[in-house]
Each structure stands twice: as structure tokens, then as C-alpha cells.
Amino acid sequence: MNTPVLTGQSVAKTYGPTVALAGVSLELAAAESVAVMGASGSGKTTLLHCLAGIITPDAGAITLHTPHGAQRIDGLDAEGRATLRRKHYGFVFQQGLLLPELTAVENVALPLLLDGTDRRAAEAEATHWLHVLGLAGMEERRPGQLSGGQQQRVAVARAQVGAPAVVFADEPTGALDSRTSAQVMQALLQTTTGAGRSLVVVTHDEQVAAACHRVLHLSDGRIVREHRNATATRVAS
Numbered sequence: 307m308n309t310p311v312l313t314g315q316s317v318a319k320t321y322g323p324t325v326a327l328a329g330v331s332l333e334l335a336a337a338e339s340v341a342v343m344g345a346s347g348s349g350k351t352t353l354l355h356c357l358a359g360i361i362t363p364d365a366g367a368i369t370l371h372t373p374h375g376a377q378r379i380d381g382l383d384a385e386g387r388a389t390l391r392r393k394h395y396g397f398v399f400q401q402g403l404l405l406p407e408l409t410a411v412e413n414v415a416l417p418l419l420l421d422g423t424d425r426r427a428a429e430a431e432a433t434h435w436l437h438v439l440g441l442a443g444m445e446e447r448r449p450g451q452l453s454g455g456q457q458q459r460v461a462v463a464r465a466q467v468g469a470p471a472v473v474f475a476d477e478p479t480g481a482l483d484s485r486t487s488a489q490v491m492q493a494l495l496q497t498t499t500g501a502g503r504s505l506v507v508v509t510h511d512e513q514v515a516a517a518c519h520r521v522l523h524l525s526d527g528r529i530v531r532e533h534r535n536a537t538a539t540r541v542a543s
């Protein structure tokens with residue numbers, strides 16, 4: 307395996323009497339795409355949220371490997387997790403969660419503006435990513451003036467700004483028809499693994515999972531099965 311970017315060891319999380327994660331260990335390599343599948347309630351989103359620093363696990367170790375060294379992230383406080391997410395991660399959710407009053411370019415530029423980049427540089431990078439995602443000419447449209455697939459591509463563009471090491475996607479194509487879903491997934495892979503970033507995607511969609519290098523199957527908070535897709539989409543950088 308290539309150098310790991312993210313490792314989890316025996317990651318556990320309970321909510322009252324519910325064991326959401328019962329000790330999950332995994333390694334995510336640089337430029338690798340991993341799909342997380344499993345029945346409703348099996349712990350997929352909880353795993354993604356722990357790895358992504360959205361929530362804190364009760365036990366286990368999560369380590370992010372950056373060019374500047376390894377950093378344990380499981381014990382970070384809320385502010386530390388917010389910084390981690392801003393500096394190292396990108397996110398795509400089922401509904402793009404775009405701000406309706408902002409244009410496409412403003413939505414994509416937002417994480418950079420929040421991180422202190424000046425507006426002109428932020429909008430230049432945002433425009434670049436919108437072009438990469440086939441949205442040239444739509445920079446000034448608001449989300450309500452875009453189709454569902456176009457909105458998701460804006461969300462994919464937003465996840466790339468600031469060059470995150472890892473992009474996390476939770477059901478990124480869940481609201482799309484299968485043709486649009488395939489296009490958005492292709493765009494997501496191209497801009498992540500195709501550019502040397504890693505991707506963790508929670509999905510119920512076999513077609514989405516088949517496009518990833520590796521698939522983890524969760525059941526009752528454990529990885530019960532794992533396989534590699536020999537034919538996964540490998541997008542040249």
C-alpha cells in the first residue's frame with residue numbers, strides 16, 4: 307500500500323445503549339478511494355464523522371499523516387477539529403448544502419474566505435474548480451438556478467478548494483438519477499484520486515461503490531467484509 311494518509315485503530319463510539327462503532331480499524335492510502343457500505347444503522351456515518359473530526363470517538367486512535375508528520379486527531383477539542391476540517395479535509399453531502407443566497411462561485415470560494423484567503427484569490431480558485439467540473443458559464447447562478455446534478459458538482463468543486471488531503475462524501479449521489487449519479491461520481495473521483503487526494507464515500511449505491519478502489523462493509527459497527535475492485539475507475543492525473 308502507498309503511504310497511509312489516515313489510519314483508524316479500534317475506533318469505537320456508543321450513543322447511550324447503542325453501539326454505533328464497535329472497534330473499527332482501517333488505513334486509507336494517498337490517492338485511494340474507499341466506499342463504506344452497510345445496512346441502515348450499521349455505523350457508516352458515525353465512522354465517517356469520527357474520521358472527519360465531526361465527532362469524537364469514545365475509544366481508539368485516529369491519525370492523520372501529513373507531510374509535516376503524524377497527528378493524532380481523536381482527542382482534539384471542537385476548535386482543533388474545526389481547524390483540522392478546514393485545513394485538511396473537504397466534504398460533500400447528499401444535498402449539496404449550498405447556501406441558497408450565494409452564487410456558485412461564492413459557495414465554492416466560501417471555505418477559502420473563512421480560512422483567510424482574500425476574495426480575489428478565493429474566487430479565482432473557485433472559478434478554476436467550477437471549470438474543471440464542467441460548470442463554466444454558471445459561476446453567477448444561485449443554487450436554485452441549477453439542476454440537482456449541477457448543484458452536486460458545485461458541492462464537489464467546493465470540497466476541492468484549499469487542496470485537502472482527504473475528501474469525505476456521505477451519499478453524494480443519493481438524490482440523483484443513475485446517469486447523473488455516474489457523472490457526479492466520475493467528477494468526484496477525477497478531482498480527488500485523480501489529483502492525489504483520498505476519498506471516503508458512504509453509499510448505498512453499488513454503482514458508486516464499484517467505482518472506488520476498495521469497499522468496506524459494515525454491520526453492527528464492525529467491518530465484516532472488505533474487497534478491492536480490480537476494475538475501479540482509475541482516473542489519470
Ligand SMILES: Nc1ncnc2c1ncn2[C@@H]1O[C@H](COP(=O)(O)OP(=O)(O)OP(=O)(O)O)[C@@H](O)[C@H]1O
Nearest residue numbers: 321324325326344345346347348349350351352353
Ligand atoms: N446522535 C446520535 N444519537 C443517538 N444515536 C445515534 C446518533 N447517531 C447515530 N446513532 C445511532 O448509531 C447507529 C449508527 O448510526 P449511523 O448513522 O452511523 O448509521 P448508518 O449506517 O450511517 O445509517 P444510514 O444508512 O441509515 O444513514 C444507529 O443505531 C443510530 O441510531
